[in-house]
Amino acid sequence: xxVTVKTFASTSEVAAALSSDRSARYLxxxxxVMRALNEGDISIxxxxxxxxxxxxxxxxxxSRVVIGAGVTFARILAERDLAFLHAPARSIGxxxxxxxGTVGGNLFAPVPYGDFxxxxxxxxxxxxxxxxxxxxxxxxxxxxxxxxxxxxxxVLSVSCARPASADAFRYxxxxxxxxxxxxxxxxxxxxxxxxxxINGARIALGSMAPVPIRAKAAERALDxxxxxGTAISAAAAAVTEGISPADNAxxxxxxxxxxxxxxxxxxxxGQE
Amino acid sequence: MLELRKDIFADERDDNLKEIGKGTQRQDMLGHVTGTSTxxxxxKLQGMLHxxxxxxAHPHARLRRIDTSEADRAPGVRRIIRGSDVPRNLNTLLxxxxxxxxxxxxxAVDKVRYKGEPIxxxxxxxxxxxxxxxxxxxxxYEPLPAVFDVEEALKPGAPVVNxxxxxxxxxYHERYxxxxxxxxxxxxxxxxxxxxxxxxxxxxxxxxxxxxxxxSIAAPDTNGRYVVYTSTQALFFSLDTCAKILDVPSNTxxxxxxxxxxxxxxxxxxxxxxxxxxxxxxxxxxxxYVLGREEEMQYxxxxxxxxxxxKDGVKRDGRxxxxxxxxYFDSGAYTRLSSYAVVKCAAxxxxxxxxxxVYGDIYCVFTNRTPATAMRxxxxxxxxxxxxxxxxxxxxxxxxxxxEFRIINAYRDGDMKAHRREAKNTALIxxxxxxxxxxxxxxxxxxxxxxxxxxxxxxxxxIPPTPREPVASRPAPAQQRTSYDRGIAMPASEQRPVAPPPxxxxxSPPAAPSHGxxxxxxxxxxxxx
Numbered sequence: 001x002x003v004t005v006k007t008f009a010s011t012s013e014v015a016a017a018l019s020s021d022r023s024a025r026y027l028x029x030x031x032x033v034m035r036a037l038n039e040g041d042i043s044i045x046x047x048x049x050x051x052x053x054x055x056x057x058x059x060x061x062x063s064r065v066v067i068g069a070g071v072t073f074a075r076i077l078a079e080r081d082l083a084f085l086h087a088p089a090r091s092i093g094x095x096x097x098x099x100x101g102t103v104g105g106n107l108f109a110p111v112p113y114g115d116f117x118x119x120x121x122x123x124x125x126x127x128x129x130x131x132x133x134x135x136x137x138x139x140x141x142x143x144x145x146x147x148x149x150x151x152x153x154x155v156l157s158v159s160c161a162r163p164a165s166a167d168a169f170r171y172x173x174x175x176x177x178x179x180x181x182x183x184x185x186x187x188x189x190x191x192x193x194x195x196x197x198i199n200g201a202r203i204a205l206g207s208m209a210p211v212p213i214r215a216k217a218a219e220r221a222l223d224x225x226x227x228x229g230t231a232i233s234a235a236a237a238a239v240t241e242g243i244s245p246a247d248n249a250x251x252x253x254x255x256x257x258x259x260x261x262x263x264x265x266x267x268x269x270g271q272e
Numbered sequence: 273m274l275e276l277r278k279d280i281f282a283d284e285r286d287d288n289l290k291e292i293g294k295g296t297q298r299q300d301m302l303g304h305v306t307g308t309s310t311x312x313x314x315x316k317l318q319g320m321l322h323x324x325x326x327x328x329a330h331p332h333a334r335l336r337r338i339d340t341s342e343a344d345r346a347p348g349v350r351r352i353i354r355g356s357d358v359p360r361n362l363n364t365l366l367x368x369x370x371x372x373x374x375x376x377x378x379x380a381v382d383k384v385r386y387k388g389e390p391i392x393x394x395x396x397x398x399x400x401x402x403x404x405x406x407x408x409x410x411x412x413y414e415p416l417p418a419v420f421d422v423e424e425a426l427k428p429g430a431p432v433v434n435x436x437x438x439x440x441x442x443x444y445h446e447r448y449x450x451x452x453x454x455x456x457x458x459x460x461x462x463x464x465x466x467x468x469x470x471x472x473x474x475x476x477x478x479x480x481x482x483x484x485x486x487x488s489i490a491a492p493d494t495n496g497r498y499v500v501y502t503s504t505q506a507l508f509f510s511l512d513t514c515a516k517i518l519d520v521p522s523n524t525x526x527x528x529x530x531x532x533x534x535x536x537x538x539x540x541x542x543x544x545x546x547x548x549x550x551x552x553x554x555x556x557x558x559x560x561y562v563l564g565r566e567e568e569m570q571y572x573x574x575x576x577x578x579x580x581x582x583k584d585g586v587k588r589d590g591r592x593x594x595x596x597x598x599x600y601f602d603s604g605a606y607t608r609l610s611s612y613a614v615v616k617c618a619a620x621x622x623x624x625x626x627x628x629x630v631y632g633d634i635y636c637v638f639t640n641r642t643p644a645t646a647m648r649x650x651x652x653x654x655x656x657x658x659x660x661x662x663x664x665x666x667x668x669x670x671x672x673x674x675x676e677f678r679i680i681n682a683y684r685d686g687d688m689k690a691h692r693r694e695a696k697n698t699a700l701i702x703x704x705x706x707x708x709x710x711x712x713x714x715x716x717x718x719x720x721x722x723x724x725x726x727x728x729x730x731x732x733x734x735i736p737p738t739p740r741e742p743v744a745s746r747p748a749p750a751q752q753r754t755s756y757d758r759g760i761a762m763p764a765s766e767q768r769p770v771a772p773p774p775x776x777x778x779x780s781p782p783a784a785p786s787h788g789x790x791x792x793x794x795x796x797x798x799x800x801x
Contacts, residue, residue: 003400039564040324040403 003037007049014050015130015154024048026154028070029100031093032109055104055156058082066159069104073116076103084162084169088119088188091173094180104155107140108147111207112182112250115173117144118206121214122188123169125160129153144211168192172267173206174259176250183207184251185260187267191227198222203235203264208245208256217241218264232268236261300531309531311484312501317491317558321350323551324402324561326392326409327571328384331640332418332431335383339410340392346408348401351554353393355381358550359519364607365541368512373443375436376606376643378517378546383416385433385605386642388571395551395559418640422579422600425639433605433638442603442611442636449635451618455690456629456736458585461594465585467669472581473658477574477602480647484533486541486572487562490548498549499526505535510542517546518553525549537646541573541608576610576644577602580658585629590672590680594629595622599655601636604643610636613644613651619691620652623659624700625681626728628736630690675708676719686729694733698724 008014023045027033055070060081073089076082106116125140131153163169171188175181186206201222203215217238225231245256303309340352355361362374380391396402417431425440441449488502504510507529515522544561551559585594603610614636621632667677682700701724708715
């Protein structure tokens with residue numbers, strides 16, 4: 001059967017089309033869906049698109065930043081108010097992929113992709129989803145844990161609080177090929193602090209599990225402490241606790257476990 | 273010097289070239305940067321059908337039953353092609369020059385020997401319909417024990433990968449399971465050495481990763497002929513291969529190639545043309561068969577993996593007096609071109625050095641991995657990597673500068689090479705001198721004055737007495753160092769490869785096949801020396 005392309009004016013119509021047809025897939029920038037089609041993925045019979053401009057809106061004027069699901073990485077890089085997200089946006093693909101790839105699509109990108117989502121997870125982002133029962137907000141961690149079930153819904157936007165300072169949010173993607181390689185491990189850390197002590201640390205890891213995950217033991221090692229050598233060592237030692245990364249063509253799970261602490265230490269201590 | 277018969281090839285080469293230092297436009301560059309170069313896939317023909325293949329899910333399995341009945345009825349399907357539809361469903365690429373036995377089917381029949389081996393081809397109106405029909409094909413596999421390691425494959429009782437070669441090794445000269453090089457007496461050389469160093473090197477397969485994946489379009493022409501637009505980098509080689517597999521005269525085909533979107537050796541295997549043409553023959557329509565990116569990466573042939581053991585004996589003054597090499601080339605499940613890589617390797621040993629005692633055993637081994645093929649200097653590049661790593665370690669061992677160590681051992685004009693050809697036009701010494709100069713690497717004055725054209729030949733041109741029978745190892749003198757202290761010391765007994773007993777040496781072992789060597793040149797663009 002040929003693939004059908006349906007374009008709707010409103011997001012609610014898109015959400016209805018997605019929830020009623022299991023073989024329908026939403027097309028954002030096409031960097032994942034068109035690749036799947038070209039490689040012979042026969043599970044996609046319908047492609048759904050939206051002409052709704054709300055999906056491409058950015059609201060970066062206040063302390064809470066809202067980014068439409070259809071915003072591309074190139075647009076984030078062009079937005080001065082989103083400087084804290086430039087490092088993760090720049091780490092994705094090459095110029096062609098950044099021109100087409102979207103924030104919403106990145107939430108569904110399988111390993112070794114999905115680096116922007118790692119940054120969003122460390123920032124405690126909230127995902128706004130239009131499902132069969134209307135619009136609702138889901139914490140990104142919960143969203144990722146049940147990602148498979150969100151295939152029939154439409155992501156409208158993501159939002160997060162702006163980090164208090166440039167130093168409070170850090171991001172690093174480790175790849176063998178630069179600048180376009182797939183991730184061996186991606187790290188993002190949000191380190192809010194008050195009175196010289198970290199309060200509510202968030203450390204997110206990509207390519208260490210089927211979806212981006214938090215390194216909660218490492219977070220606990222930092223909370224309530226100042227970011228000194230002892231705390232960094234404790235976090236680096238604990239980073240893989242409870243995490244068992246898989247092997248893939250880029251690296252073995254063993255290698256990922258070995259290097260996770262090394263790169264977290266470098267990230268936290270500000271080393272190149 | 274290479275002589276060009278100007279009386280015959282008057283226009284072949286301009287002898288007054290002055291190109292170095294000038295910006296010269298590549299002849300195909302304008303088309304590439306303006307997007308006007310025509311590739312095989314730029315032909316959209318009227319009524320063109322699309323072919324996709326079902327690939328094996330197992331690295332080694334018997335095919336109990338293939339059920340295509342549901343796929344036959346799937347929408348858009350024009351034809352399903354099975355192994356029995358292929359006129360000559362067994363081929364080896366180099367059979368065109370009488371080298372090797374036919375060992376590879378176009379579509380697997382009784383069993384599959386690597387993960388991703390084509391089993392059934394579907395010709396449909398669109399690529400998507402072909403994929404949908406493939407999902408409806410049911411294959412009943414009986415998984416068999418698989419072997420992925422070259423040394424494991426040589427052990428007694430290892431699974432037989434390819435019944436054409438039941439010992440899991442390519443057969444040379446209809447008798448021998450490896451290529452053998454003997455020059456002098458390495459055992460005597462080791463006994464006379466101040467240090468002996470044995471090391472193991474392992475190369476991984478390397479994918480060519482062309483921008484344009486392998487593919488072709490075949491279309492019926494008048495007079496029962498077929499036009500084939502193809503990505504091949506070996507046009508007439510592919511044409512003759514198709515003529516053999518499809519059992520028709522080669523003038524049945526008009527192959528059109530020319531612009532290859534990245535080849536590097538990965539487009540000589542004629543992966544897509546036979547099935548595209550067969551699809552056109554069976555449907556009377558143009559048929560396009562293009563590998564997807566994942567197919568190209570996963571199942572397109574790579575440069576083969578190699579496992580290499582090098583044992584060297586060296587004197588305190590830096591002279592290497594013996595080099596013994598045992599290498600296992602991983603051909604994957606079928607021969608393709610690895611048999612030839614082994615021959616090239618044997619002719620290349622012991623690298624660009626004059627060593628009086630050389631011993632080489634090189635095996636082309638079959639495993640349940642993706643078949644390997646040509647890639648830029650295959651058979652030589654990996655071996656050179658190992659040899660040059662070894663040279664650095666040896667230089668460290670004897671405490672000599674690694675650049676000077678290479679000059680000490682470099683071959684020179686007039687020297688006898690291990691495969692019994694006189695060395696000509698040698699230039700390693702000059703290369704090292706220039707490299708050292710560019711890198712501002714200090715060479716002592718006497719090494720700067722050395723030349724490849726001096727002090728070669730004479731005693732170095734003689735073929736040393738070479739024992740026929742294997743000589744028993746002699747006890748090493750007590751002062752010898754046998755492990756390399758910068759690396760992990762491995763006990764020789766553990767890393768010694770388990771190899772079948774070598775067959776008796778042939779009366780005069782040829783290092784390269786004498787037949788058809790000129791056609792090799794036309795196929796691979798290599799020049800006979």
